[in-house]
Every structure is written in structure tokens, then in C-alpha cells.
Amino acid sequence: MIYDVIIIGGGVTGCCIARTLSKYDLNICLLEKETDIASGTSKANSGVIHAGYASPRDYIKRQLAIRGNKLYTQAAEELNFPFKRIGSFVVALEDNQIKQLEEERKKGIEDGIPGLEVILNKEKIKKMEPRLTDEVVGVLHAPTGGLASPYELTFALAENASMNGVKFFRNRRVVKITHQEYVFTVRTLAGEFKSRNIINAAGLYAAQISRMLGLDYFSITPRKGEYILFDRNAIQLNKILFPMPTKISKGILVCPTLHGNTFIGPNAQNIPDLEDISTTTSGLKEILEGAMKLVPSLPVRSSIRNFAGLRAVPEAYDFIIDNTDVYGFINVAGILSPGLTATFAIAEKVVEFLELLGEKLKVKEDYNPSRPKPERFKDFTKEELDKKIQEDPTWGRIICRCETIPEKEIIDAIHAPVGATTVDGVKFRCRPGMGRCQGGFCRPRVIEILSRELKKSYEEITKRGEDTNILIGKTKDFLLNQKREGSRGK
Amino acid sequence: MKKYEVDVVVIGGGSAGLAAAIVVKKADLNVLIIERDKELGGITLQCIHNGFGLHEFEEELTGPEYVQKFINEARDLNIPYLLDTMVIEFTPNKTVYAVNNKEGLIEINANAIILAMGCRERTRGAINIPGFRPSGIFTAGQAQRFVNIEGYLPGRTFVILGSGDIGMIMARRLTWEGCEVKAVVEIQPYVSGLIRNQVQCLEDYGIPLITGYTITKIHGKDRIKGVTISKVDHNFDRIIGSDKFFECDTLLLSVGLIPENELTRESGAEISQMGGPVVDNNLETTIDGVFACGNVLQVHDLVDLVTAEAKRAGLNATEYIKERYGKEIGKKLRIKCEAGENVNYIKPDLINKTDLLNDIIFTFRVKVPERRILIQIRDNKNKVIYKKKRRYVIPSEMIELKLNLNKLNIDSDSTNLVVEVIPRPEVLIEKD
Numbered sequence: 052m053i054y055d056v057i058i059i060g061g062g063v064t065g066c067c068i069a070r071t072l073s074k075y076d077l078n079i080c081l082l083e084k085e086t087d088i089a090s091g092t093s094k095a096n097s098g099v100i101h102a103g104y105a106s107p108r109d110y111i112k113r114q115l116a117i118r119g120n121k122l123y124t125q126a127a128e129e130l131n132f133p134f135k136r137i138g139s140f141v142v143a144l145e146d147n148q149i150k151q152l153e154e155e156r157k158k159g160i161e162d163g164i165p166g167l168e169v170i171l172n173k174e175k176i177k178k179m180e181p182r183l184t185d186e187v188v189g190v191l192h193a194p195t196g197g198l199a200s201p202y203e204l205t206f207a208l209a210e211n212a213s214m215n216g217v218k219f220f221r222n223r224r225v226v227k228i229t230h231q232e233y234v235f236t237v238r239t240l241a242g243e244f245k246s247r248n249i250i251n252a253a254g255l256y257a258a259q260i261s262r263m264l265g266l267d268y269f270s271i272t273p274r275k276g277e278y279i280l281f282d283r284n285a286i287q288l289n290k291i292l293f294p295m296p297t298k299i300s301k302g303i304l305v306c307p308t309l310h311g312n313t314f315i316g317p318n319a320q321n322i323p324d325l326e327d328i329s330t331t332t333s334g335l336k337e338i339l340e341g342a343m344k345l346v347p348s349l350p351v352r353s354s355i356r357n358f359a360g361l362r363a364v365p366e367a368y369d370f371i372i373d374n375t376d377v378y379g380f381i382n383v384a385g386i387l388s389p390g391l392t393a394t395f396a397i398a399e400k401v402v403e404f405l406e407l408l409g410e411k412l413k414v415k416e417d418y419n420p421s422r423p424k425p426e427r428f429k430d431f432t433k434e435e436l437d438k439k440i441q442e443d444p445t446w447g448r449i450i451c452r453c454e455t456i457p458e459k460e461i462i463d464a465i466h467a468p469v470g471a472t473t474v475d476g477v478k479f480r481c482r483p484g485m486g487r488c489q490g491g492f493c494r495p496r497v498i499e500i501l502s503r504e505l506k507k508s509y510e511e512i513t514k515r516g517e518d519t520n521i522l523i524g525k526t527k528d529f530l531l532n533q534k535r536e537g538s539r540g541k
Numbered sequence: 542m543k544k545y546e547v548d549v550v551v552i553g554g555g556s557a558g559l560a561a562a563i564v565v566k567k568a569d570l571n572v573l574i575i576e577r578d579k580e581l582g583g584i585t586l587q588c589i590h591n592g593f594g595l596h597e598f599e600e601e602l603t604g605p606e607y608v609q610k611f612i613n614e615a616r617d618l619n620i621p622y623l624l625d626t627m628v629i630e631f632t633p634n635k636t637v638y639a640v641n642n643k644e645g646l647i648e649i650n651a652n653a654i655i656l657a658m659g660c661r662e663r664t665r666g667a668i669n670i671p672g673f674r675p676s677g678i679f680t681a682g683q684a685q686r687f688v689n690i691e692g693y694l695p696g697r698t699f700v701i702l703g704s705g706d707i708g709m710i711m712a713r714r715l716t717w718e719g720c721e722v723k724a725v726v727e728i729q730p731y732v733s734g735l736i737r738n739q740v741q742c743l744e745d746y747g748i749p750l751i752t753g754y755t756i757t758k759i760h761g762k763d764r765i766k767g768v769t770i771s772k773v774d775h776n777f778d779r780i781i782g783s784d785k786f787f788e789c790d791t792l793l794l795s796v797g798l799i800p801e802n803e804l805t806r807e808s809g810a811e812i813s814q815m816g817g818p819v820v821d822n823n824l825e826t827t828i829d830g831v832f833a834c835g836n837v838l839q840v841h842d843l844v845d846l847v848t849a850e851a852k853r854a855g856l857n858a859t860e861y862i863k864e865r866y867g868k869e870i871g872k873k874l875r876i877k878c879e880a881g882e883n884v885n886y887i888k889p890d891l892i893n894k895t896d897l898l899n900d901i902i903f904t905f906r907v908k909v910p911e912r913r914i915l916i917q918i919r920d921n922k923n924k925v926i927y928k929k930k931r932r933y934v935i936p937s938e939m940i941e942l943k944l945n946l947n948k949l950n951i952d953s954d955s956t957n958l959v960v961e962v963i964p965r966p967e968v969l970i971e972k973d
Contacts, residue, residue: 279669280666284806326762328673328674328762329671329672329673329758329759330671330672331671331758332671332757332758332779334671335669335671352667354666354667354669355664355666355667356664356665356666357666357669357671358674433542433638433646434542436640436645436646437542437645437646438645440640440642440645440646441645444642444643445642446640446642447640447641447642447643447644447645448625448641448642449577449627449629449640452577452627452803453803455627455629457640458642487661487664487667487803488661488662488664489664489665489666490683491661491662491664491680491682491683492661494683495683495686495687495691509691509693510693513676514675514676515676517763518763518764519675519676519763519764520676520764521676521677521695522687522693522694522695523693523694523695523696523697523790524693524694525692525693525694526688526692526693526694526718527718528694529694529697529718529719529720530718530719533719
């Protein structure tokens with residue numbers, strides 16, 4: 052079979068393109084190298100939906116971010132992922148920084164960003180965000196700034212795309228692409244795929260994929276950002292807090308999450324290794340020190356996790372979205388911040404490029420833009436809950452006590468379109484193990500459910516795919532095998 | 542919605558909950574135990590090593606043997622219990638909401654609540670160990686559950702961070718399974734668990750205990766491949782050049798226990814700094830008729846002491862219901878207990894003045910080990926009302942004092958007491 056479009060990369064960009072294209076009468080498949088989608092940058096970033104003022108005017112990413120921000124309202128209604136416009140502050144701590152805030156505001160307003168205001172009244176600022184440092188002299192308030200859960204957005208996009216006919220293939224690392232007579236042959240570690248068009252949304256690996264077709268016009272450098280996550284209720288923030296931006300990044304922010312936690316980070320460190328998501332002593336110290344400048348009362352002892360994500364940074368520092376010299380091969384690369392914000396606008400661009408390639412895009416009659424809201428124990432009233440448990444008893448067995456997740460939500464996450472196959476897959480879809488005990492209580496139970504639902508043994512259940520097994524075997528087996536080997540040796 | 546009306550509801554069916562419920566039942570009150578796991582017994586069930594029961598039964602038992610005695614007694618007394626049932630909320634007027642997969646949502650109206658939810662383990666995130674996030678990292682208690690209850694091995698070669706009791710016990714347990722434990726690494730200059738576990742679980746098996754070191758990097762992108770440990774200075778900062786690498790396929794964390802008080806906090810009860818609820822000398826929290834005992838109140842070193850505390854909670858809940866106390870006045874007149882020098886926390890947090898004629902049981906732990914010390918209690922006027930010599934104190938042991946404050950001539954207008962552990966004066970003189 053020859054697909055109309057192959058999308059390489061199951062991050063938020065790839066999945067958003069998949070979902071946007073699933074509207075049209077096209078045969079589409081998406082190839083993801085990892086065991087699950089949303090495994091790279093999409094699962095470890097700030098989740099901030101920027102108002103869009105931060106990038107310079109001559110960058111394509113500025114206009115896409117401003118447009119993308121607006122598209123979130125409808126998308127969140129259709130796809131039911133966690134999203135909220137809580138507003139952001141850029142915090143000036145010195146008088147001479149106010150001028151810069153005023154400039155950003157002016158340009159932002161001109162470019163159509165609604166509601167931007169510089170607030171200098173300290174009392175008003177502190178009322179809006181009581182946790183902010185007393186050193187604050189002014190803020191740039193962007194009321195359209197918001198938060199989305201980036202991995203839950205990615206899952207929602209994939210589920211909706213899948214409902215509309217896109218085929219998802221995970222564990223498909225692309226190793227070679229050939230192009231002959233307008234047909235691409237994509238060889239992966241598990242089978243070959245053919246298509247007329249390819250959209251390269253491979254994130255950190257986008258330059259490598261591009262090079263497979265001899266297109267060597269850009270490179271991607273991984274830039275690490277480290278984070279620390281704090282327990283729910285350890286501190287309550289109202290706003291997304293940015294420091295004054297530097298040349299290379301928006302700085303270390305202090306930010307609430309849509310699940311009631313608070314996180315700090317990221318720092319910015321260029322690294323050579325595309326897979327180095329390790330955190331470092333110095334990095335964690337750096338973000339703590341940075342964050343404390345904005346919120347001195349940070350609950351340092353209530354941290355529950357540290358992690359790092361990698362930004363895919365192109366030399367030109369702008370998004371690379373173009374029809375390449377290879378007919379039918381579209382690069383969507385270098386999607387760093389504000390990539391999450393821009394994602395729906397990026398997908399619109401891809402539609403334009405496909406039309407430029409002569410694809411006749413016809414909207415499918417049975418296209419369904421909405422993905423039902425996942426049912427959550429926490430959203431139910433007591434009466435509804437009682438009814439739910441009577442209908443399906445798995446609502447009544449709580450697996451994760453920190454986040455109050457019943458067995459039903461885990462089963463749903465496993466059997467959803469493009470569902471969870473690993474412990475992390477379950478964790479990112481419905482949160483068992485995200486809480487303060489970090490899986491201490493629920494992990495054995497999640498393994499039990501995965502093993503039952505996927506008909507796999509306990510030993511076959513992994514954290515996040517190949518080589519990340521959790522249990523090595525039954526007790527005594529190891530000892531007995533050793534003895535057997537020992538006696539053979541004699 | 543299924544409804545229950547009982548005198549006392551006990552949240553948690555482990556060692557604490559069982560002992561408390563038995564006392565209540567023996568006083569002819571209706572009691573109901575709610576347990577979230579599929580059987581009664583709690584964490585003691587996975588503690589298959591010996592060393593339990595020396596205080597309570599004057600014999601040495603394993604964890605399951607110990608707790609089974611209470612399970613049997615509860616069954617003999619026909620104490621009702623709900624298994625696989627999670628409490629999702631309790632209110633100050635003592636309505637408890639719970640769910641399970643048989644009865645759906647359950648509402649329990651009680652006259653008193655006993656909190657016995659136990660504790661949880663501190664995790665890697667709580668201590669912010671840098672490095673990769675591979676598979677093969679377990680808390681010691683979770684590994685214990687996998688090995689002793691589920692029958693699965695988490696790995697072959699281990700490093701254990703933290704010399705808590707569960708960590709040391711797992712070091713021995715895994716050695717018995719043919720696994721190799723490369724080292725137990727402890728950031729403090731001293732072992733943090735009991736000395737008997739250091740001897741019986743590590744020294745007897747030649748497992749190295751490396752004190753004054755901590756893990757500064759976790760290696761391995763998929764499964765853990767090893768850890769870097771580094772010596773730390775007195776601020777726990779890494780000393781450059783002291784790094785050592787250990788290859789391992791599994792890392793266990795035994796870095797402390799935290800009382801599990803999310804429900805308590807949400808109910809509005811006051812929580813003390815060390816994580817347990819604020820209680821008075823009757824183990825009553827700041828919510829009238831809600832009592833706390835066992836590891837949900839304070840992390841105990843021995844389960845026997847959990848049992849003793851739970852019995853007190855049961856007895857006090859019984860009295861609360863039978864007499865309705867009539868002690869509201871006493872609750873208004875309270876003496877506050879504070880942790881002083883080298884005292885990590887003190888229970889109770891409050892003493893009702895109406896109870897001054899009774900014995901008060903104080904429990905606390907020290908922050909750092911110290912020799913030749915004096916345990917001393919001062920009132921708010923700096924008058925020393927109690928002192929006792931001890932040869933040494935260590936953080937792993939819970940210290941218990943049973944005192945009659947009335948006999949100690951406490952002033953009737955006292956508002957505060959400070960419990961402190963100080964060097965003996967003669968030691969000070971020696972130093973001079």
C-alpha cells in the first residue's frame with residue numbers, strides 16, 4: 052500500500068499534523084521510533100501557551116505563535132485536553148527593565164495580541180500573585196498566556212487522528228528513506244512503508260531524517276532544560292512567572308500546572324548527545340537559585356521529581372517549515388519554544404504546503420473533530436460516582452492513592468486509540484505515579500493491570516519500552532538458574 | 542449509596558488499626574475497619590523477617606506472624622472490615638466517604654474516627670538525585686513488596702541508598718535470593734536504621750556500609766547501569782574528587798518515611814512540621830473525636846510500640862464516646878509541647894490541663910546521635926521540671942517517657958514545655 056502521507060515523529064507537532072490532515076480524504080500513517088508517542092520533547096517541557104510577544108518580528112515563529120495561541124480555544128473544546136488561560140507575568144526586578152516591557156507590550160498590541168498590559172502598581176501585582184517577590188517593580192501581564200498539558204494534548208490529538216483513520220505505528224525507528232518515481236520508501240527497524248509525501252516532524256532527529264534524502268541544509272542542536280516539580284498544595288500560584296528574557300531563552304520560570312503542582316525551570320544548556328536527558332547537580336542548583344529570585348518562598352523540601360527535556364534548536368533559531376527540493380518531502384523542524392503554542396498554526400501551514408504540492412484536499416464527510424473527554428473519578432459528584440461504580444465496578448478500585456485514580460481510568464488508557472502499553476504510558480495518560488509517592492504504592496498494581504489487559508507476563512511489562520524492564524523474574528528462579536549453571540560448570 | 546452507622550471507624554487495617562479496633566470492640570462499641578488493600582495486616586505483612594513481638598508478646602515473631610495474632614483476634618471478636626476500600630474523604634463531623642468495587646460509594650457516620658493510615662516512603666524526587674530516569678529504581682519498601690508478596694525479583698546487582706531499616710533488611714533479603722548488594726550508601730556519618738539491623742543484615746553478610754556519601758549521578762538511559770557516589774561535606778555538598786562508580790542494575794532507596802496524612806490535611810486537622818497530625822495527650826487531633834495512632838502519627842522504630850500507641854488511641858476513643866469527655870474545658874486549657882535542642886519532634890503536641898493527674902506518654906526522636914546526655918523538660922519560665930541521664934541517644938530509636946506532670950510540680954499557669962537533649966553538665970566541664 053502506498054500512503055498519501057507518512058508523518059515521521061509522534062510528538063505534539065507530528066500528532067497535530069496527523070489530526071489536522073485526518074480531516075481530509077487522505078491515507079495517512081505516523082511512524083514513531085519510541086514505544087509511545089509524546090516520548091521526547093513533548094513530554095518534558097513547560098506546557099506554556101505563550102501570548103506570542105516574545106519572538107522577534109522577522110521570525111516566522113512569532114506570527115505562528117500569535118495565531119496558534121488563538122487556535123487553542125477551539126482545539127481545547129474539540130479535543131478535551133487540559134488547557135487554561137491563567138495569564139503570565141514577565142517580572143521586572145529593576146527599574147531600567149520597564150522600558151523593555153513597554154516595548155514588548157507596544158509591539159505585541161500592534162501584532163494583535165489582546166490584553167497586554169504593563170503593571171507598575173506593586174499592590175495590584177501582589178494581589179494578582181501574592182507569592183511574587185517583594186523586589187518586583189513591574190510586570191508585563193499577558194492574559195491570553197496559558198497552560199496546556201503537552202503530553203495529554205499529544206494523546207488527545209493522536210486519539211482523534213486515529214478515530215479519523217490515521218494509522219499509528221510505534222517502535223518504528225526510520226533508518227533509511229529512498230525516493231523513486233514520486234514514491235518514498237521508508238525503511239524502519241520493523242518494516243517498510245511507502246508514501247507519496249513525507250512530513251518530517253522528527254524533532255531532535257529531524258536533521259538526520261532530512262539528510263537521508265540528501266537535504267543537508269540545517270542542523271539541530273539539543274539544548275537541555277532541567278525542571279523540578281513540587282507536590283500539589285505545597286504552594287499555590289495564580290500566574291505563569293517569567294524572569295526578564297535573555298538572548299538564548301525565556302529564562303527560568305515558576306509556574307503552576309493544571310494538576311495543582313508547581314514546577315520551576317528550565318535552564319538552557321547545549322549538549323552534544325540527542326538522548327542526554329539526565330539532570331545535573333549544577334543544573335538543579337541553577338534553576339532553584341533562579342526560581343527563588345521570583346518566588347522566595349518556594350517549598351524547596353516539597354519537590355517530588357526532577358527531570359530534563361531537550362529542545363530541538365536550529366542554527367537560525369527559527370522554525371524550519373518548508374517544501375524541500377525533494378518533491379513531496381516537507382520539513383517541519385526546529386520546533387522549539389513557542390512550538391507548543393504554535394502547533395495548530397504549524398499544522399495549518401503544512402496543509403498549505405501540501406496544497407502547493409498539488410494535493411487535492413477534500414474534507415471527509417465523516418470527519419469528527421471531537422475527541423470525548425476522558426472520564427475522571429475526580430470530576431464526578433458523589434452521586435455520579437456511586438452510579439458509575441454500580442455500572443462498572445472498576446471505578447471503585449483505587450489504584451493510585453496520591454492522585455485518586457481508579458482501575459477504570461487505567462483500563463481506558465490502555466484500550467484508548469493509540470493506548471498505553473507501558474507503565475509510563477499509563478502514567479502520562481491518566482496520572483498514576485505522578486503524585487507525591489511517585490508510584491511507590493501503585494506501581495505493582497499498574498503492572499498487574501497492564502499484564503492482565505495486554506496478556507503479557509509481569510517480566511514483559513516495561514517502564515517505557517525496550518530495555519526498560521522492571522522485574523527480572525520470579526524469586527528463586529535466579530538462584531536456581533545460578534545453581535544449575537554452577538553444577539554444569541563442574 | 543451504602544450507609545453505615547458505627548461508634549468508631551478505623552481508617553487503616555494494619556498493625557495500628559487492628560489493635561485500636563480490638564480495644565474499641567472489647568469495650569462493646571461498634572467499630573468498622575476500612576482497609577485499602579486486599580487483606581488486613583498492612584505493611585507488616587511484607588516484613589517477613591523476625592524481630593517482632595518482643596515487647597508485646599515476649600516472643601520473637603516475623604511480621605506476618607505478629608500481625609496475624611491481631612487479625613485472628615479481630616475475627617474472633619467479629620469486627621467488621623471492608624477490604625479493597627479507599628477512603629476518599631472524612632469530615633469534621635465524622636462522616637467518612639469511601640469507595641470499593643462491590644458496594645460503590647460508601648458513607649459511614651461515626652462518633653469517633655481513628656486514623657491509622659501508616660506512612661509512605663520518601664522518593665528520589667523528594668531528595669532530588671540528579672541523573673537519568675531509567676527503570677530499575679525502587680523504594681526499598683516497594684522492592685520488599687515485589688519480592689515478599691508478589692514473588693518477583695526487581696534486579697540482580699544492587700546499590701542501596703540510605704541505611705534505613707527497610708533498606709538494610711532488603712540488603713540481606715536480596716543476598717538470600719542470590720543477588721549481589723554492592724553497597725549501602727548513607728549520606729549521614731552514621732547509620733540511620735537500628736544498630737541490630739546494621740549488624741544482622743549488613744555486617745553478617747559482608748555488605749559494605751559507606752557513610753558520609755551520597756549518590757550524585759544515576760547512569761543508564763534505559764535500565765539503570767550504575768551510580769556515582771560522592772563524599773559530602775557537613776552541608777551535604779559533594780566534595781570534588783571523591784567520586785566512586787558502582788555498577789548495578791537496580792537502585793533501592795531507603796531514605797526515610799513520611800506519615801501519610803493527605804486525608805487528614807484535607808479534613809482540616811492541623812498537621813505538625815514533621816508530617817504527623819497535631820495531637821493532645823489523648824492522641825486526639827485538632828478535630829474533636831478524631832484520633833491518630835501508629836505511623837500516621839509518627840514513624841515508629843518497632844511495631845510493638847505502634848501496637849501500644851494504637852491501644853491507647855482505641856481506649857481514648859472509647860472514653861470519648863462513653864463519657865463524651867465532658868472535657869471541653871480541658872481542651873481550652875492546654876500546655877504546648879515543643880521540640881528543643883537536638884529533638885526532631887515531640888508527641889503529644891498539646892497536653893490538656895484536666896489530664897495533669899494522669900501519666901502522660903511523651904515520644905520523640907533526636908536529630909543527631911549524642912553520648913552522655915541529659916533529657917530535660919523546661920517550662921515557659923525556664924524552670925526545669927524533669928531531667929534524666931542517658932548514656933547515648935540515636936535518631937533511629939524512638940524515645941518514650943512516661944511522666945506524671947502533677948507529681949513533677951508543674952506550675953498550674955504553665956503554657957509551654959520544651960523537651961531537649963543536652964550534653965551533661967559534667968561533660969561541659971570536662972570540655973573546659
